[in-house]
Amino acid sequence: MKAKKSNIVTLDEMIDRHYGKRGTKKREEFERGYENFKIGALIQIARLEKGLTQEELAEKAGTTKSYISKLENNVKEVRFSTLQKIVELGLGGKLQLSIKF
Numbered sequence: 001m002k003a004k005k006s007n008i009v010t011l012d013e014m015i016d017r018h019y020g021k022r023g024t025k026k027r028e029e030f031e032r033g034y035e036n037f038k039i040g041a042l043i044q045i046a047r048l049e050k051g052l053t054q055e056e057l058a059e060k061a062g063t064t065k066s067y068i069s070k071l072e073n074n075v076k077e078v079r080f081s082t083l084q085k086i087v088e089l090g091l092g093g094k095l096q097l098s099i100k101f
Contacts, residue, residue: 037074044072046091061090
């Protein structure tokens, strides 16, 4: 009796199928887009945990509610200096970066 082939794939396998292997142009574009999405999601989660509205966060960070909304909804990319202000002044946190190879 033959075993049935499983249709279950990992997330990495699915991404490889749809966007190619790491290092390909299409995959690199996908990865960059995901990182921008992740930054917006992290800002939104932190803002909600602090009990702030987008308007309150914007005021503390010296930007606009519209800009915060665009970041959280992955419509706009954030500049490093602005991200630093949002995290430090707006959220009272500390921005940490790392480089991975």
